[in-house]
Amino acid sequence: MSRICSLFLFALTLAAAPADWIWSARYVITMDPQRRVIENGAVAIQGDRILAAGPKSEIDGRYQPKQRLDRPDAIIAPGLINTHTHAAMSLFRGIADDLRLQDWLEKFIFPAEAKNVSAEFVRWGTRLGCLEMLLGGTTTFTDMYYFEDVVAEAAKEAGMRGVLGQTIIGFPVADHKTPADALAFTARYLERFRNDPLIVPAVAPHALYSNSDETLKASRALANRFDAPLIIHLSETKKENDDEMAKRGTSPTKTLDSLGLWNGRSLAAHAVWVDEADMAILKSHHVGIAHCPSSNMKLASGVAPVTRMLALDLAVGLGPDGPAGSNNDLNLFEEMDLAAKLQKVTTLSPQVLPATAALEMATIRGAHALGMEKEIGSLEPGKRADIIMVRIDRPNAQPLYDAVSQMVYALKASDVRDVMVNGKPVARDAKILTLNEQQILAKAAEYRVSISKSLQ
Numbered sequence: 001m002s003r004i005c006s007l008f009l010f011a012l013t014l015a016a017a018p019a020d021w022i023w024s025a026r027y028v029i030t031m032d033p034q035r036r037v038i039e040n041g042a043v044a045i046q047g048d049r050i051l052a053a054g055p056k057s058e059i060d061g062r063y064q065p066k067q068r069l070d071r072p073d074a075i076i077a078p079g080l081i082n083t084h085t086h087a088a089m090s091l092f093r094g095i096a097d098d099l100r101l102q103d104w105l106e107k108f109i110f111p112a113e114a115k116n117v118s119a120e121f122v123r124w125g126t127r128l129g130c131l132e133m134l135l136g137g138t139t140t141f142t143d144m145y146y147f148e149d150v151v152a153e154a155a156k157e158a159g160m161r162g163v164l165g166q167t168i169i170g171f172p173v174a175d176h177k178t179p180a181d182a183l184a185f186t187a188r189y190l191e192r193f194r195n196d197p198l199i200v201p202a203v204a205p206h207a208l209y210s211n212s213d214e215t216l217k218a219s220r221a222l223a224n225r226f227d228a229p230l231i232i233h234l235s236e237t238k239k240e241n242d243d244e245m246a247k248r249g250t251s252p253t254k255t256l257d258s259l260g261l262w263n264g265r266s267l268a269a270h271a272v273w274v275d276e277a278d279m280a281i282l283k284s285h286h287v288g289i290a291h292c293p294s295s296n297m298k299l300a301s302g303v304a305p306v307t308r309m310l311a312l313d314l315a316v317g318l319g320p321d322g323p324a325g326s327n328n329d330l331n332l333f334e335e336m337d338l339a340a341k342l343q344k345v346t347t348l349s350p351q352v353l354p355a356t357a358a359l360e361m362a363t364i365r366g367a368h369a370l371g372m373e374k375e376i377g378s379l380e381p382g383k384r385a386d387i388i389m390v391r392i393d394r395p396n397a398q399p400l401y402d403a404v405s406q407m408v409y410a411l412k413a414s415d416v417r418d419v420m421v422n423g424k425p426v427a428r429d430a431k432i433l434t435l436n437e438q439q440i441l442a443k444a445a446e447y448r449v450s451i452s453k454s455l456q
């Protein structure tokens with residue numbers, strides 16, 4: 001009998017398919033089309049892909065892993081997706097607070113950038129940003145800045161996924177003196193990273209108000225030549241809309257539509273001051289929206305009509321923006337919580353933007369906003385293995401009735417323990433595996449001194 005039994009077990013082992021990893025936890029939040037939350041669940045990973053997510057007993061029976069990570073006191077979830085940020089600006093964190101966008105930009109950020117931004121600044125700032133994001137459970141970030149090739153190098157070094165937009169702007173900046181120079185550089189940048197496993201290079205004209213119509217059209221044409229996303233700030237403030245209304249008698253969304261800017265993969269950051277007609281345009285062109293609740297609240301920019309956008313099924317993701325003075329951190333747990341609460345308090349309805357909708361924006365809906373829903377945003381067979389493990393053994397996590405509610409309303413970025421991107425562990429037990437944390441923090445302290453001096 002025991003011989004038959006061991007033969008049976010041997011046959012089972014033979015039948016089990018190989019896997020590189022099995023991660024198991026008390027709950028697995030899949031964000032798959034059924035939005036399954038699996039109690040005592042596991043995920044099997046091979047190479048850069050997910051093989052399967054399901055009950056631990058079933059996954060253990062089907063796969064023979066080379067390595068495993070079992071945490072009965074944790075939640076496994078898809079890596080969080082940041083759809084709008086300027087990571088290198090981490091070095092300006094807290095440099096000027098409590099100002100309106102135009103004052104903050106024109107009196108502090110643009111002058112500070114003119115004096116300090118270089119390729120090295122961008123490298124260290126992005127390393128700091130990636131360190132914060134990865135340790136806080138963000139596995140994909142969408143960036144807009146200067147020297148975006150250096151941002152891409154730093155992201156790859158961190159082992160982080162990035163949709164990284166080279167900024168094109170209508171005045172001389174640190175990396176380029178003219179938009180024509182920036183466009184020529186961006187073409188080379190798109191060529192260099194077009195087939196990268198972690199980086200999606202993008203074209204990022206800063207905004208309608210900071211670029212000529214010709215530059216915007218050229219940006220679109222360039223993006224389409226490479227099938228790359230175009231990223232732009234849109235209707236962030238009422239002033240932006242008022243100025244465009246005074247200039248051309250129309251909204252920024254409509255102006256950009258008439259310029260053909262939405263004809264291709266597009267992501268609009270903020271979209272605070274958009275009306276029904278604007279949203280119809282954005283919907284018809286499948287424009288992704290990056291909602292940035294912390295930034296919109298801190299700069300008093302306004303409240304984006306996210307409840308309406310979701311009713312229209314727009315692809316709305318979340319972004320911390322910042323981190324210089326418009327936030328000032330890169331914490332998607334906070335953005336989920338604030339996105340939900342901001343809609344509730346401004347519509348006077350606690351039913352709007354429930355926890356599931358907030359988590360969708362940070363995962364699968366964010367993936368849609370980036371046009372990457374087939375690759376990331378949920379734990380499903382064949383998708384990239386971008387996975388986080390979040391501890392639920394702290395006072396803020398207990399007791400736990402509903403894993404999704406806990407993710408949005410109770411857990412913190414600092415509760416993230418383990419992070420995998422593209423099948424590769426990048427953080428283990430809340431320690432980064434890919435970057436030199438001590439060196440990055442020491443550099444940040446050095447930059448604080450030189451940046452402070454430059455502003456005196």
Ligand SMILES: [Zn+2]
Pocket residue numbers: 084085086233269321322
């Ligand atoms: Zn921004």
